[in-house]
Amino acid sequence: MTPEIGHFALILAFALAMAQSVALFAGARGDDAGFAVFGRRSAIVVFALVAIAFASLMHAFAVSDFSVVNVYENSHSAKPFIYKLTGTWGNHEGSMLLWVLILTLFSAVLAAQGKAAPRDLHLLTLGVQALIISAFLAFILFTSNPFERLIPAPADGTGLNPLLQDPGLAIHPPFLYLGYVGFSIPFSFAVAALIRGKADTVWARLVRPWALIAWVFLTIGIALGSWWAYYELGWGGWWAWDPVENASFMPWLAGTALIHSVRVVERRDAMKGWAVLLAITAFSLSLVGTFLVRSGVLTSVHAFAVDPTRGVFILAILIAAIGGSLTVFALRANSLSATGAFSAVSREGALVVNNVLLLVACAVVFVGTFYPLFIDVLSGDKISVGAPYFNMIFAPIASITLALAAVGTLLAWKKGDLPASLKRLIPAAGAALVIAVLVLFLADRARVSGAFALALVVWLVGGAAIDIAGRVKLFRAPAGDSFTRVKGLPGAAWGAAIAHGGLALFALGAAGISLWKSETVVLMAEGSTAEVAGYEVTLKSVEPFSGPNYVAERADFVARKNGETIALSGERRFYPVRGMETTEAAIRMQWPGDLYISFGENKSGNGWPVRLFFNPFVHFLWLGAAVTALGGLIAFADRGKKPAKLRHRQPKAVAAEAAPA
Structure with a gap:
């Protein structure tokens, strides 16, 4: 019965979203507050209905209801419970339902922010959102129903793609x-x-x-x-x-x-x-x-x-979405006249x-x-x-973009002074030059490209640091004044500097693994040894192993370098239900890079094909992405000063209409 509840909730959501879009556009054109209130409150109800549908599908996966085609095709009774739940969106129908759930959630949040926006802008924005929601709900209902039944119900399912587990x-x-x-x-x-x-x-x-x-x-x-x-x-x-x-x-x-x-x-x-x-x-x-x-x-x-x-x-x-929006842009772009002029050399x-x-x-x-x-x-x-x-x-292109980012952040709004900005970047340029020379002399390969890549990283970090130092007048004002400026610096400035620093860290990781990665491919038997990047890697043993819904071979490796011994384990898994294999690589994360080992099937009986990698600086890829995202969050949290247009008192009729549901 639960799947039918979910299906019915989707039908109601689709009908309500269609009515909502009409009401919102009508409310934006006229003075009828009733249309606007209905449209805004409908956004929250549509989200609730889609949430009920998603919860119904997740329940079907949780209890292994194989009478639902989607559950039968993407789950199995022996699958770990956590992957039964995540299997809800590990398929086409379920992932589309998750897509619409997020779409309606954002629309509901937007509807609750009615007091923060001009009336017509808010209603028109919600109306466009309602059209998008209606289109994707129609797609789910007419082509990708996640609640389709299979009668009689099979005894078990075909399992989730092992790569998704x-x-x-x-x-x-x-x-x-x-x-x-x-x-x-x-x-x-x-x-x-x-x-x-x-x-x-x-x-x-x-x-x-x-x-x-x-x-x-x-x-x-x-x-x-x-x-x-x-x-x-x-x-x-x-x-x-x-x-x-x-x-x-x-x-x-x-x-x-x-x-x-x-x-x-x-x-x-x-x-x-x-x-x-x-x-x-x-x-x-x-x-x-x-x-x-x-x-x-x-x-x-x-x-x-x-x-x-x-x-x-x-x-x-x-x-419809791209063509319609670009058509409107072509017809109405001239109405978006700018009042703020600026010179070519400016932020x-x-x-x-x-x-x-x-x-x-x-x-x-x-x-x-x-x-x-x-x-x-x-x-x-x-x-x-x-x-x-x-x-x-x-x-x-990416390198040029990152290089210019350091310059652009130092230019003033409206009209900048390029020579003065470049002069401020002399310390960053000097540090980048030193790094480039060191790479040229010390690197054993990829010297020129490596020197450029690491110089670019230092240049970008230096530019971000110089920007912050200039804003707080570091070394140009008493330490107490600079500290006060640090505390008062807008979150948007901190966010931009941190995000640029994160991109520099990411570029360091990309350069390291792209330019200086070492790789060895060998056939190894138990007790044999291979070498990669100065590591002597021995295949100690390969033993059978059983998981909750798979069987595996687990390989134990020992790596030695400069008197240090490292133990690593990797697996080659086979999922009988799906008839698929996956690889669990043996990875030792360390400075200055990862020792990475994967092995294949011993088809010949003479040994296992083993790929050995040393990936320098690779962890900076994900550290850089995390720092970049952190910068975005800090900028997101900075709301700045509220513009005067948002501080005005709304007329009583409009205020009543804008009240959240």
Whole structure:
């Protein structure tokens, strides 16, 4: 009976969301407070209904109700309970329900913030959100029903994909969806601004926290996905430029440009067109990622193998959302006139260059991702675009963007002094030069590229530190005054500096594993020894092992270097229900890098194929991502001074209408 409750809740949610969108647009056009109140309160009810549906599906997984097709196809009675629960979103239907749950949650939170926004802007934004919710609820109900019954009920299920039975990938999709779906709010604000013909500092102040929190969640989601790929797939890498990986990276790039542009609108009432277009682009690329994963047009370890006909429905949503919003932008962009002028050499000018570079980088990823698909559709030829293309084109653009970031943060708003800013960066340039010379003399390989990469890291960190030092007048004012300035420094300034520092740490990790990784592939028997990066690694033993729903071979290794002995264990697991194998790599995390070992099947009887890696600085990848996300959170927490337009007393009728449900 529980699945039927969930299904009925989804039907009610769809009907109410459709009515809500009509009421909100009507309320925005007229003076009828009843429409507005109904629309706002409906947002909360729709969220409650979708939450009931999601809880119903999770209950079906928890109790192993194999009469539900979704549970039968993605669960098994022997599966650990935690993965029964996370299996709720480890499939196409359940993940789409999670997507809509987050979408309705954000809409409900937005509805509760009615007093903080101008009436027409708030209602129009909620109305656009309601249309998006209606579209995805229709997609679930008509093509991807998670509550479809299977009669008679089988005795057991077929199990969850073993690659998804992992803590990292269990929490990776929710964070990724929080980022994807989070960009729907700036998108709705952008469309609302175009409809009303006005995007001002109040609009930017309302959009900025939503853009920041979506960007933070997406940063965490991408980092979790790369961490899972690193330790679970046994290939020794962290990013393969897989199309689905790229699908999450593209909205991150657009979102990075968005949060900078919205800041300019908020501070200077400039770059409004940029901000609105980037808000549309970020969510549009999130929809493109959804299409890639669920359309059946590609095969990926991350993709859901679904009926391609479902892709047609998603494609229709994508065309309506992207085409409709860009059409409105083309018709109404001229109404977004800026009042804040600025010179080319200024903080605003630097951010325009930043936006252009980020969008060019995004276009490079887009072409590399979709070009093989276009060729396949047009000619039937199968081609692939791999890491060499992305490394050759994307890496220089990213390097230029990071290098210019240190300069841009030191320029003044409206009109900057480039020579003075460069003069302030002399200490950072000196430190970068010293690091570059040391790498050229001490590195045994990848000297030039390594020297440039580490110099760039020092340059970016130095720029962020000099910016903060300048703001607090370090060494230019008494220590007490500087300390007082530190306490009064806006969170947005701290957030930007910390985020830039995090990107520098990330770049250090990427440079280390890309330029100085050591790899050895050997066939090892018990007692044999191999060498990698000065480590002597011995395969001590391989023993059978049984888990809750798998059987495995566990390999114990001993590594020795400079008198130090390290014990590591890895596994090769086989899941009988699914007939699939997974690798649990043996990893020793340490300074200055990871010793990483994965092993395969002993098919010949002469030994196990073993891959040995030493990955320098690799842990800085995820440390950098965490620091970057922390910077975003600090900036998110900074609300700044409330603009005058948000401090006015609302008329009684409007205030009553805006009261939360």
